[in-house]
Amino acid sequence: MKKIIKYVLLILGAAVFAYPFLWMFAASLKPEIEIGGFSLWSSNFSFKNYDQVFARIPIARAFLNSIIVSSVTTLSVIVFGSMIGYALARLNFLGRNLLYYLILFTMMIPFQITLIPQYVLMVKLGITDSYLALIAPTMISTLGIVMFRQFFMSIPQAFIDAARIDGCSDLKIIFAVIWPLSRPVVITVAILSFMASWNEVLWPIIVVRERTLMTLPQIVTLFTIGGQAEALLGLQLAAATLLALPIIVAYSFFQRYFIDSMVSSGVKG
Amino acid sequence: MKLFQKKYDRSAYLLVLPYILFFLMFVAYPLVFSIVLVFHRWDIVTPMQWVGMKNFERLIHDPLFFKSVFNTLTFLLIHIPLQIIVALGFALLLNSKIRFRSFFRTIYFLPVVVSGVVVTILWQQLYSFDSGLLNKFLMIFGIPRIPWIVSPEMAMPSVAIMATWKNVGIYIIMFLVGLQNISPELYESSNMDGATRRQQFFSITLPLLNPTIVVVLILSTIGGFSLFIEPYVLTGGGPMQSTLSAVLYIYNQAFYFNHMGYAATLGFVFALVIFAVIMLQKKAVEMESNS
Incomplete structure (x- = not known):
C-alpha cells in the first residue's frame, strides 16, 4: 500500500513537470481556437503556426546567431579556462595566490553592479550590435577556472614531468596530455557555459538592437512581448518550442552530464 | 625533479595573461566606472554631469x-x-x-x-x-x-x-x-x-x-x-x-x-x-x- 502511494506521487510529479511541455508542443501544432483544451491530440495538427513564425521574424538567422555565439563562448571558456586553471594548479609563479584570490573575488561580485558599466564600455568601444559584444564579456568564466584548477591539481605530476622531458611546451601539455585525462571536467564546463550562453536574454537585449544579429531567446522574447505575435498563442508557443527543442534534444542525449554539471556547479559556485 | 618546482615558471604569465586583460576590461573597469557613475547624471549621449550625492538622495525617496x-x-x-x-x-x-x-x-x-x-x-x-x-x-x-x-x-x-x-x-x-x-x-x-x-x-x-x-x-x-x-x-x-x-x-x-x-x-x-x-x-x- 505504501509503495503504491509512493509511485502515485512520483508519477503525479512527473506529470506536473512533463505535461506542460507536451501540451506546449501539441498546442503549437493546433489551430488557434483549439488551444485552450487539455488534450494533447487534435485531428487538425499542422505546421501553420511555424510557417507564420518563420514569415514574421528572422528566426532561422537568430538560430544561427545563437549557435555561433554559444559555440565561440564555450570554446573560449574551456580553452582559456584550462590555461589559467593549469597555471594556477601546476605552475609556480609570483602572485599566484593573489591571482587566485582575485578570481574568487570576481565570482562574488553581483552582476547588477557591473551591468550598466559593461554596457557603457560596449558603447565606448563602438561594438554594440556585434557578435563581439555578445561574446566578449563571457569569454572567460571564473567558475570554469576554479573547476579546472581543482581537477588539474589531482593529476599525477609524473604525466607532466614525462611530457616536459620530451620537450613539450605548456600549451601542448595542457591540450595533449591534461585534456585527455580531464574529460569529465571539460564536458561539465562546456555544458554549463553553452547552456548559460544559449539561454541568456538580458545581455543580448541590452547590446543588440539590430534584428539580424539577435539571438534566438532574444528574438522569441521580443516577438512575444513586442506585439508581432498579435497575442496569437499558437505563434508564441511555436516560437517557444523552437527555442526549447535544441536544448531538450541535447539533454536527452547527455542527461547524466547535464544533471551532474548543474548540481556540481551549484555546490561549488 | 625537485628542480622543476623550485624556480618560477615564467611561461605561467603568458597563460594567465588573458585573465588579466579580461579582469581589467570586464571587472576592474566596470567596478571603477560604476563608482564614477553613481555621482553623475548621464543620458549616455550628452556629457556627464556631476551631481554629488543626488542619486543616493533620490534613491532614499x-x-x-x-x-x-x-x-x-x-x-x-x-x-x-x-x-x-x-x-x-x-x-x-x-x-x-x-x-x-x-x-x-x-x-x-x-x-x-x-x-x-x-x-x-x-x-x-x-x-x-x-x-x-x-x-x-x-x-x-x-x-x-x-x-x-x-x-x-x-x-x-x-x-x-x-x-x-x-x-x-x-x-x-x-x-x-x-x-x-x-x-x-x-x-x-x-x-x-x-x-x-x-x-x-x-x-x-x-x-x-x-x-x-x-x-x-x-x-x-x-x-x-x-x-x-x-x-x-x-x-x-x-x-x-x-x-x-x-x-x-x-x-x-x-x-x-x-x-x-x-x-x-x-x-x-x-x-x-x-x-x-x-x-x-x-x-x-x-x-x-x-x-
Whole structure:
C-alpha cells in the first residue's frame, strides 16, 4: 500500500513537470481556437503556426546567431579556462595566490553592479550590435577556472614531468596530455557555459538592437512581448518550442552530464 | 625533479595573461566606472554631469526602489520554503527503494535546462484568468478561478511558484545526493534505540542536510535578486508594479529613461542589499546549528 502511494506521487510529479511541455508542443501544432483544451491530440495538427513564425521574424538567422555565439563562448571558456586553471594548479609563479584570490573575488561580485558599466564600455568601444559584444564579456568564466584548477591539481605530476622531458611546451601539455585525462571536467564546463550562453536574454537585449544579429531567446522574447505575435498563442508557443527543442534534444542525449554539471556547479559556485 | 618546482615558471604569465586583460576590461573597469557613475547624471549621449550625492538622495525617496526590494523579499519568502519542501519531498521519495529512479530524475530536471523565456511563455498560458489551464483545472473541482497574474497580491507569489517549478529539479538532485551521503548505520543504531521514523527525520536526516539547505538559501537569494526575464515577459513588472524586480527596475531606468547614473546607483545599492541578506542568512544558520 505504501509503495503504491509512493509511485502515485512520483508519477503525479512527473506529470506536473512533463505535461506542460507536451501540451506546449501539441498546442503549437493546433489551430488557434483549439488551444485552450487539455488534450494533447487534435485531428487538425499542422505546421501553420511555424510557417507564420518563420514569415514574421528572422528566426532561422537568430538560430544561427545563437549557435555561433554559444559555440565561440564555450570554446573560449574551456580553452582559456584550462590555461589559467593549469597555471594556477601546476605552475609556480609570483602572485599566484593573489591571482587566485582575485578570481574568487570576481565570482562574488553581483552582476547588477557591473551591468550598466559593461554596457557603457560596449558603447565606448563602438561594438554594440556585434557578435563581439555578445561574446566578449563571457569569454572567460571564473567558475570554469576554479573547476579546472581543482581537477588539474589531482593529476599525477609524473604525466607532466614525462611530457616536459620530451620537450613539450605548456600549451601542448595542457591540450595533449591534461585534456585527455580531464574529460569529465571539460564536458561539465562546456555544458554549463553553452547552456548559460544559449539561454541568456538580458545581455543580448541590452547590446543588440539590430534584428539580424539577435539571438534566438532574444528574438522569441521580443516577438512575444513586442506585439508581432498579435497575442496569437499558437505563434508564441511555436516560437517557444523552437527555442526549447535544441536544448531538450541535447539533454536527452547527455542527461547524466547535464544533471551532474548543474548540481556540481551549484555546490561549488 | 625537485628542480622543476623550485624556480618560477615564467611561461605561467603568458597563460594567465588573458585573465588579466579580461579582469581589467570586464571587472576592474566596470567596478571603477560604476563608482564614477553613481555621482553623475548621464543620458549616455550628452556629457556627464556631476551631481554629488543626488542619486543616493533620490534613491532614499524613491518608492519604486523600496517596492522592488519588497517584491524581491516577497518572492524569496515564498520561493525558498516552497523549494526546500518540494525538493526534500521528492528527494525522499526517490531515495527509497523504487524502480525507474533515473527516469523520474530526468523528468523532474527537464525544466531546469529549458530557457526561462520558454517557461514564462508557457506559464503565461497556464496562468491566464479566462482561458488558462490552471483555472480550467480548478473549475473541474468547482474551485473558483484564481487571478494568478492579474491581481497585485497574487502576481509575485505566482512568479515564485513558476520559478520553483523551473528550478526545483536541481535541488531535488542536491538533496538526493545529500541523503545518499548519510551513513545507513546512523539509522540502524537509532532503530535499536527505539527511535521512530519521525524522530529519525528530525534528529538525523534534517541536521545532516543542513549544508544543502544553506546552498539552496544562497542560490535562491542570488536568483531572486537576478529575477528579470520572468516578470519582463509575464507581467512587464505589473500589475501596479507588484512584480517589478530589482534587475527589471535597473533595466527600466537605464534603457527606458536613459538614467545611466541612477541605474548604476540602483545596481550598487542592490549589490549591498544582496551581501547584507546573505550575511544575515549565514549568521542565522550558524546560530541555528550552534543551538
